[in-house]
Amino acid sequence: MDTGITQDELWIGGMIRARRQKLELTLQEVSEAAGISTGYLSLIERDKATPALTTLSRIAAALGVGIDAFVGKPQPADCITRADTRPQFLLGASKVRYERLGAVFPGSELSCFILTIEPGYSSEQTGHAGEETFYVLSGRLDFTLDGQVMELQAGDSAHYDSTRAHGWANPHDEVAQVLWTGTLDLFGDRAGGSEQRAE
Numbered sequence: 001m002d003t004g005i006t007q008d009e010l011w012i013g014g015m016i017r018a019r020r021q022k023l024e025l026t027l028q029e030v031s032e033a034a035g036i037s038t039g040y041l042s043l044i045e046r047d048k049a050t051p052a053l054t055t056l057s058r059i060a061a062a063l064g065v066g067i068d069a070f071v072g073k074p075q076p077a078d079c080i081t082r083a084d085t086r087p088q089f090l091l092g093a094s095k096v097r098y099e100r101l102g103a104v105f106p107g108s109e110l111s112c113f114i115l116t117i118e119p120g121y122s123s124e125q126t127g128h129a130g131e132e133t134f135y136v137l138s139g140r141l142d143f144t145l146d147g148q149v150m151e152l153q154a155g156d157s158a159h160y161d162s163t164r165a166h167g168w169a170n171p172h173d174e175v176a177q178v179l180w181t182g183t184l185d186l187f188g189d190r191a192g193g194s195e196q197r198a199e
Helices: 010-021 027-033 038-045 053-062 193-197
Strands: 086-092 096-100 111-117 130-139 140-145 149-154 157-161 166-170 176-182
Touching: 010 038, 027 038, 027 053, 053 149, 140 176, 157 176
Parallel strands: none
Antiparallel strands: 086 096, 096 111, 111 176, 130 157, 130 176, 140 149, 140 166
């Protein structure tokens, strides 16, 4: 599928490695600070694995930066996002595309994205503070919650406590699109964002 995003924008792993090396930190030091295995961090740095946004935020915190250091911090001008100018980014080589829908204003607590998930994608299982809800716009998605796998299709939705272990996979032969909303402050836009990134 043509995502409309150039190959140069895919290699977040290289930016993570460059930042780690600049700080003269070992893989083990960063992985321990981020709460992931050294082998998994190595895969991420080589763009062989795609971290969940939660994991990417913990890696960024371990490297002393915000997630925006790797994906570019979107700056919505107001409460409206336009389909043809909406901020987008990709993680790793799996080509999961994120389109940011949310704006930032005093007291805001939600992050909101449209995710385009290509066939063959499988996320890690993760848990973090907060809550999430998502709605399947098109395609099918296998959603895992506390070890139970549930197949969702267009029109299905889920709402759950994010501390529960959860993850997604698209083992099907069609692209899936998901509207996701959660309380995790990925970009540190809101008050207390730095604390959330460090969880």
